[in-house]
Amino acid sequence: MHRVSLPEKQAPQPHSSPFYSHLVPAYQAVWPAVAKRRMSAAIKALNIPAGAKVLEVGVGTGLSLNSYPTNIELTGVDLSEAMLAEAEQLIAEKKWQHIDVMPMNAEELTFEDSSFDIVTSFHTISVVSQPQRMMAEIVRVCKPGGRILMINHFRSDNPLIAKVVDSAGNITKRLGWRTDIELDEVVRELPLRLDSRYKPNPLSLFTVMEATCKPEQVVLAP
Numbered sequence: 001m002h003r004v005s006l007p008e009k010q011a012p013q014p015h016s017s018p019f020y021s022h023l024v025p026a027y028q029a030v031w032p033a034v035a036k037r038r039m040s041a042a043i044k045a046l047n048i049p050a051g052a053k054v055l056e057v058g059v060g061t062g063l064s065l066n067s068y069p070t071n072i073e074l075t076g077v078d079l080s081e082a083m084l085a086e087a088e089q090l091i092a093e094k095k096w097q098h099i100d101v102m103p104m105n106a107e108e109l110t111f112e113d114s115s116f117d118i119v120t121s122f123h124t125i126s127v128v129s130q131p132q133r134m135m136a137e138i139v140r141v142c143k144p145g146g147r148i149l150m151i152n153h154f155r156s157d158n159p160l161i162a163k164v165v166d167s168a169g170n171i172t173k174r175l176g177w178r179t180d181i182e183l184d185e186v187v188r189e190l191p192l193r194l195d196s197r198y199k200p201n202p203l204s205l206f207t208v209m210e211a212t213c214k215p216e217q218v219v220l221a222p
């Protein structure tokens, strides 16, 4: 597997990266039970076709990786090299040849335009410095007609719930996690068709979002 370090000039230091680097062990103890099932169900529902080129942005320690089919080409990126080290260990243990992970800033992806059939991202857009920029980058690297799958906490449309969660946001902000991101705000003005948004269960704080990328650029076969 090929890994490169971020060159100095493009190595941003958003608040989130040191946090995740220093707390990998604690994170590993708590997060898997909460998140794994949610990601797995959403990835399986995508029915990813054989040979698809898939990018996961903010792949972290690789909790989602065993939910993808093995007959695809999967690239995972993350800003934290400590998180990626865990993912690499897992990939080596499982002898997965179809997965590559590398350090990269979600707000400045180094891939060419329209490189991927599917782009996924889980629990990451609320920890980057510029959520709109991350979403714009995801759309840029996704092919016309390609699909985007995202799971995250987004601000509730219900004013009461939004207010309660906003007050918790003062605490979670210290952990590098924002609670006030609005999905509509993040996708506004992007060439994206929102296909579905739903809660994994009625009480969940998280939203699963599926979208089609640059639908107006899709060329239909004659």
Ligand SMILES: C[S@@+](CC[C@H](N)C(=O)[O-])C[C@H]1O[C@@H](n2cnc3c(N)ncnc32)[C@H](O)[C@@H]1O
Pocket (backbone or CB within 6 Å): 014, 016, 017, 020, 031, 035, 057, 058, 059, 060, 061, 062, 063, 064, 077, 078, 079, 080, 083, 104, 105, 106, 107, 121, 122, 123, 124, 127, 128, 129
């Ligand atoms: C809450 S974790 C989620 C990890 C994984 N997706 C999961 O659900 O287990 C957020 C991840 O975003 C990464 N991250 C934070 N800022 C980033 C950035 N600007 N570019 C890429 N990754 C970033 C962190 O290093 C961390 O791995």
